[in-house]
Amino acid sequence: MLDEKILNVLRHNKDSYVSGEELCKLAGVSRAAIWKHMEKLREEGYDIEALPHLGYKLVAIPDSLIPSEIKWKLKTKVFGKSVISYRKVDSTNIIAYELAEKGMKEGTVILADEQVKGKGRHGRCWSSPSKGGIYMSCILRPSIAPNEISRITLLAAVAVAQAIRDLSSLEVTIKWPNDIMMGPRKLCGILTQMKAEQDSVDFVVLGIGINVDLPVKQLPKGATSMREELRRRGEKVTLSRVELTKRVLEKLEEYYNLMKTEGFEPIIDIWKDLSVMIGSRVKVTLAGKTFEALAHDINPDGALVVRTESGLLEKISSGDVIMVR
Amino acid sequence: MLDEKILNVLRHNKDSYVSGEELCKLAGVSRAAIWKHMEKLREEGYDIEALPHLGYKLVAIPDSLIPSEIKWKLKTKVFGKSVISYRKVDSTNIIAYELAEKGMKEGTVILADEQVKGKGRHGRCWSSPSKGGIYMSCILRPSIAPNEISRITLLAAVAVAQAIRDLSSLEVTIKWPNDIMMGPRKLCGILTQMKAEQDSVDFVVLGIGINVDLPVKQLPKGATSMREELRRRGEKVTLSRVELTKRVLEKLEEYYNLMKTEGFEPIIDIWKDLSVMIGSRVKVTLAGKTFEALAHDINPDGALVVRTESGLLEKISSGDVIMVR
Numbered sequence: 001m002l003d004e005k006i007l008n009v010l011r012h013n014k015d016s017y018v019s020g021e022e023l024c025k026l027a028g029v030s031r032a033a034i035w036k037h038m039e040k041l042r043e044e045g046y047d048i049e050a051l052p053h054l055g056y057k058l059v060a061i062p063d064s065l066i067p068s069e070i071k072w073k074l075k076t077k078v079f080g081k082s083v084i085s086y087r088k089v090d091s092t093n094i095i096a097y098e099l100a101e102k103g104m105k106e107g108t109v110i111l112a113d114e115q116v117k118g119k120g121r122h123g124r125c126w127s128s129p130s131k132g133g134i135y136m137s138c139i140l141r142p143s144i145a146p147n148e149i150s151r152i153t154l155l156a157a158v159a160v161a162q163a164i165r166d167l168s169s170l171e172v173t174i175k176w177p178n179d180i181m182m183g184p185r186k187l188c189g190i191l192t193q194m195k196a197e198q199d200s201v202d203f204v205v206l207g208i209g210i211n212v213d214l215p216v217k218q219l220p221k222g223a224t225s226m227r228e229e230l231r232r233r234g235e236k237v238t239l240s241r242v243e244l245t246k247r248v249l250e251k252l253e254e255y256y257n258l259m260k261t262e263g264f265e266p267i268i269d270i271w272k273d274l275s276v277m278i279g280s281r282v283k284v285t286l287a288g289k290t291f292e293a294l295a296h297d298i299n300p301d302g303a304l305v306v307r308t309e310s311g312l313l314e315k316i317s318s319g320d321v322i323m324v325r
Numbered sequence: 326m327l328d329e330k331i332l333n334v335l336r337h338n339k340d341s342y343v344s345g346e347e348l349c350k351l352a353g354v355s356r357a358a359i360w361k362h363m364e365k366l367r368e369e370g371y372d373i374e375a376l377p378h379l380g381y382k383l384v385a386i387p388d389s390l391i392p393s394e395i396k397w398k399l400k401t402k403v404f405g406k407s408v409i410s411y412r413k414v415d416s417t418n419i420i421a422y423e424l425a426e427k428g429m430k431e432g433t434v435i436l437a438d439e440q441v442k443g444k445g446r447h448g449r450c451w452s453s454p455s456k457g458g459i460y461m462s463c464i465l466r467p468s469i470a471p472n473e474i475s476r477i478t479l480l481a482a483v484a485v486a487q488a489i490r491d492l493s494s495l496e497v498t499i500k501w502p503n504d505i506m507m508g509p510r511k512l513c514g515i516l517t518q519m520k521a522e523q524d525s526v527d528f529v530v531l532g533i534g535i536n537v538d539l540p541v542k543q544l545p546k547g548a549t550s551m552r553e554e555l556r557r558r559g560e561k562v563t564l565s566r567v568e569l570t571k572r573v574l575e576k577l578e579e580y581y582n583l584m585k586t587e588g589f590e591p592i593i594d595i596w597k598d599l600s601v602m603i604g605s606r607v608k609v610t611l612a613g614k615t616f617e618a619l620a621h622d623i624n625p626d627g628a629l630v631v632r633t634e635s636g637l638l639e640k641i642s643s644g645d646v647i648m649v650r
């Protein structure tokens with residue numbers, strides 16, 4: 001991409017001017033191309049100063065989920081090597097699923113600033129207001145059986161929780177199977193979808209929605225955002241959606257590779273460290289019935305094991321589980 | 326459908342002539358419509374005699390996998406209530422999957438006389454020569470978790486095996502998980518595909534390919550057809566693809582309802598009765614490794630349980646298993 005080439009020359013010469021002539025040489029483009037692509041970059045939100053005798057200087061970079069920003073210094077080999085960004089979509093998962101069906105390769109990431117029909121589990125919707133959220137879907141092609149799909153969900157929860165902890169003071173936790181919580185409030189949701197045969201998965205679309213820089217009034221009941229949680233703590237921090245997206249991709253790749261080489265056990269261990277559920281009393285809603293139990297463990301398939309009031313251990317693979325206070 | 330109405334009047338008056346006037350009255354259509362649709366029916370292979378003063382008589386019915394034939398006296402409530410037929414397609418599973426994504430309802434059946442890219446498990450192809458085979462895909466929307474998908478595969482194998490036994494002298498057996506065998510030769514294959522979330526299945530496409538009236542030279546190595554097996558036995562039987570398709574649909578619905586009301590155990594019991602594998606020595610190829618073991622049982626999830634040479638019981642959910650002679 002020509003505009004990425006030009007952009008990267010300016011990035012490498014941050015805080016100084018690059019003459020038009022130099023820029024042509026370094027990016028390997030014509031003077032006319034410079035003009036054209038400079039306009040395109042400005043439209044994308046890059047603030048580029050141009051002075052007659054000095055040349056061009058990159059003054060400010062937008063916090064936009066665009067390929068040039070996500071791919072800049074991204075430390076991954078597969079995740080995010082191909083990025084497609086939208087201002088507004090129905091659902092990034094729908095787009096990713098269609099692309100996966102057409103054979104788009106593992107690690108491809110779909111990003112959007114706004115979702116009109118953001119999807120949650122079981123056909124629920126995921127509130128996805130414009131600007132301030134990260135709405136991303138990632139195409140994976142793991143060599144697993146359909147009954148191992150929970151592994152991807154749990155792995156993703158671990159990656160997102162760790163990324164948020166890395167870049168903020170928020171000590172988020174995981175609620176089984178896939179909600180990232182700040183105390184009792186939900187900060188992030190994960191929706192895993194797959195196409196599969198009876199004994200092998202064709203592809204997985206991993207959808208992640210994170211409430212980053214959103215005011216609480218834009219969010220549904222029970223939800224929160226990183227901005228809101230930092231405000232509660234009296235902290236004033238500039239939140240970069242770009243940096244968080246990159247960190248999530250890096251963590252996803254790290255844990256995905258860990259699972260490939262070491263199996264699922266190390267992921268479960270990290271999951272347990274980040275979970276506050278194990279050892280707590282929970283209310284389980286399963287096939288229309290609701291019962292209380294003690295969250296006992298996560299089994300090797302990623303299912304929640306609870307101890308019921310009669311003392312029996314029961315495996316929960318689906319259904320809703322909430323912690324009882 | 327107007328031509329189905331006309332056809333059904335003729336069917337109800339088999340072996341006698343129905344005058345044009347009567348036909349108009351009984352089918353509730355105009356004289357012009359009769360003419361038009363009579364031509365359409367003849368194109369579909371119906372032999373309809375027309376005599377000036379007597380009227381119309383249905384002389385012969387084609388053994389074609391067309392909606393009017395499949396739906397005639399079909400004893401189901403859901404399976405095959407909607408039928409879409411093709412002469413030639415890439416793969417009925419691809420069409421059914423696309424329709425399921427668009428919301429097509431449970432029980433919809435896609436049929437073809439020929440498949441150009443018939444699909445088998447793990448991206449293999451399924452030989453689907455023109456005329457003589459049944460190539461069908463059925464849309465299901467079961468309330469199951471993705472790890473219960475084997476249930477649908479095993480249920481389908483039971484339904485197809487039972488349908489073939491009902492309509493012929495062939496005592497077919499099932500080879501885990503989903504091959505219908507006549508001795509060492511394969512007569513039918515089943516490919517289950519699904520779209521699912523982490524803990525719930527959106528829909529299943531059940532693909533069934535049966536070699537009915539095919540000469541053995543049109544089939545790949547290791548495969549056989551009903552015609553060929555009857556020939557070996559010196560039996561001369563007219564094979565009706567239409568009747569077999571209908572019986573498969575009826576059996577599918579019967580077992581599907583049984584599973585809904587009684588759970589999966591009764592299906593496993595029938596499966597075991599039809600299987601010759603349990604108790605036999607098998608060779609398992611799993612994740613690149615091959616080992617011999619004793620086929621011990623089918624567990625409640627539909628996985629094969631084998632006893633390895635070291636005496637341990639091991640669960641096989643995927644991989645290839647062949648019987649050792």
